[in-house]
Amino acid sequence: MKRDGLGFRISLDEPPQLLLAGVGRHDAAREHFRLPGLWAVHLYTYYGHLTMDGEEFEIRPGRVGLTPPGADLEYRFEGMSTHLFAHFRAKSGGKSARSIAPMADCGPDFARLYAHAEQGIGYFASDRRRAEARLWDVLWQMAGRTLSASVPAEGRGHPGVTRVLRHIELHLAEDLRVPSLAEIAELSHNHLTRLFGKRTGETVKAYIARRRADTAVHLLTRSTLSIKLIAQQVGAPDLQAFNKLLRGATGQSPRALRKGASPTE
Numbered sequence: 001m002k003r004d005g006l007g008f009r010i011s012l013d014e015p016p017q018l019l020l021a022g023v024g025r026h027d028a029a030r031e032h033f034r035l036p037g038l039w040a041v042h043l044y045t046y047y048g049h050l051t052m053d054g055e056e057f058e059i060r061p062g063r064v065g066l067t068p069p070g071a072d073l074e075y076r077f078e079g080m081s082t083h084l085f086a087h088f089r090a091k092s093g094g095k096s097a098r099s100i101a102p103m104a105d106c107g108p109d110f111a112r113l114y115a116h117a118e119q120g121i122g123y124f125a126s127d128r129r130r131a132e133a134r135l136w137d138v139l140w141q142m143a144g145r146t147l148s149a150s151v152p153a154e155g156r157g158h159p160g161v162t163r164v165l166r167h168i169e170l171h172l173a174e175d176l177r178v179p180s181l182a183e184i185a186e187l188s189h190n191h192l193t194r195l196f197g198k199r200t201g202e203t204v205k206a207y208i209a210r211r212r213a214d215t216a217v218h219l220l221t222r223s224t225l226s227i228k229l230i231a232q233q234v235g236a237p238d239l240q241a242f243n244k245l246l247r248g249a250t251g252q253s254p255r256a257l258r259k260g261a262s263p264t265e
Helices: 107-123 128-142 159-170 178-185 189-200 204-222 227-233 239-250 254-259
Strands: 008-011 017-026 030-033 039-044 048-052 055-059 063-067 073-077 081-089 097-100 103-105
Touching (some): 055 103, 063 128, 081 107, 107 159, 227 254
Antiparallel strands (some): 017 081, 048 055, 048 073, 063 103
C-alpha cells in the first residue's frame, strides 16, 4: 500500500473494527509473515529491525509501528522480544483520513499509549467496544491528535473479576492457574469461581481455553505466522497440546484450519 510523505492514510472518523489484541512474544532470531486484509499496530519494548515491503525500520523501546494490510513483514530480534499488538480493519483514505507513520518514536508519551493499549487488550474479550475505543485513541495520538476524555469507571461486575479478565488477556502465553488468579482478584478460590461463572457463564479454565483457541484461530486464519509460534503465543507447551486445544474447540487440527482459511474475506 502506498503512503504519502508522512505515513499511511487511514480514516479515523469512527472506531476501527478490532479483530484481535494481545501480547506478542518472539524468541526466534527472525520471523517472516503477512496479515492479509488487516492493519496492525505494535507498541515495542525491545530492540530489533523490521523490513516492510523491502524498507528497513529500526525497532527501539518507546516506538510504535503501523503496518498496512498485506504488507510483507520480516522482523529480526535480539533475544526474547515482547510487544503489544492489535489487528484491525479500518478505511484507508478519504477526505478526513490522517497520516500515521509506519514507525514513530513516542518519547515521554509512550507510557500513556502503552497503558491505553494494555487497557484495550484487557477489555478485548469482555467489552469489545471499549477495546476498540482504546485503539481508536492510540491511532489518534499516533496521528498527532489527542482525545482528552476521562477514563470510564471499571467494567461491569466485581472489580476483582475484571482484573482477572484483563490479566488473562495480557498473559495468554503464560501458565495461568486459578489459585494465582484468585490472588490477583483478592478473592478466595471458591469466591472467584462463583463470581467468574456468573460474569462469563464459564469456568475459569474453560474461559482461558476458549480465549486461547479464539486467538489461535485468528492467527492461523488471518496471518502467516508459523504454527509453532502461534502455539507459543497461546501458552501451548507443545504442538500436541496445541492440537488438542483446537480440536476440542473447533473439531479441526491447526493445519486443517490454516488450509481452509480465507484471510482476505
